[in-house]
Amino acid sequence: MNVENVFGYNVIQWTLVSHVLTLGYAVMAAGLVYFLTTRSSSGPRYRLSSTLSAVVMASAFFELWVLSQRWSQAFRWDGTAYVQSDTLFSNGYRYMNWSIDVPVLLIQLLVVLGITGRAFHRTWVIFAAAGLAMIYTGYAGQFHEVDRGPQFWIWGLVSTAFFLLILVLVARTVFANVGRLPASARPLAKAVWWLLLGSWLLYPGAYLMPAMWDSADGVVARQITYTVADITSKVVYGVLLGIIARKVSAEEGWPPAQEEDVARPRGGLTSRAG
Ligand code: RET
16 A cells, blocks of 8 residues: 555645656657657667667556556546546556666666676576565565555665665676776766666665655655656666767777767868868
């Protein structure tokens, strides 16, 4: 049971959540088009990153669309406010979506950083196992967010331990490998780390929201927080990794990555003009 089902909402509150959930899945649809169409501008070795972003987009689109439908079904207008109906709203769908997206987002990082062989497989397995442990312990805890008994806090803490492990591993992976990237891509790789840290921290923030702001406004803030987190951790992150992949591919001599870089000065025209 989630706190969303405890309150009634005025028109602005209910509509804001409805719009924000719609923004969420609209951005995922846009991202899907972007990642599929820009896929071939990276060299074959890095294209998997765009494919994985597309996988994340498809699963998140579907999840946010279902969630948005649930929001509409869970409340009905009684003439003065939106009140509960006989359908429950549930953030649990988000957790199920993370089971796909968290491992996939982390593998993408390994692909773009050029990690291969045994290191690739080992890190992949640890990322996936710690990611799923973080998600499912948090999932168990969120069922207790209305009464906020010991289970809410204990599962939340266990989940946080796995989260910290992932953060340490990601930081080590990024900073140990950033030196192998071309100089033009290094600041972007560091930006990916800070983006991951900032956007992933929003999720435990949303988990804690009922304890900090237990009201209809708190629910609106929580759904906005989730949407900002989804757009940054999935879409902006994927776009940044795609740019890094293209820079590395260009450096490695992949012509489409050089030709399709719109920020690159048009050498041919300049020389003709001069
Ligand atoms: C939970 C439970 C409370 C403690 C912590 C959590 C962390 C969740 C995270 C989720 C990341 C999700 C992503 C999804 C992208 O698609 C489970 C809320 C620490 C970090 C990146």
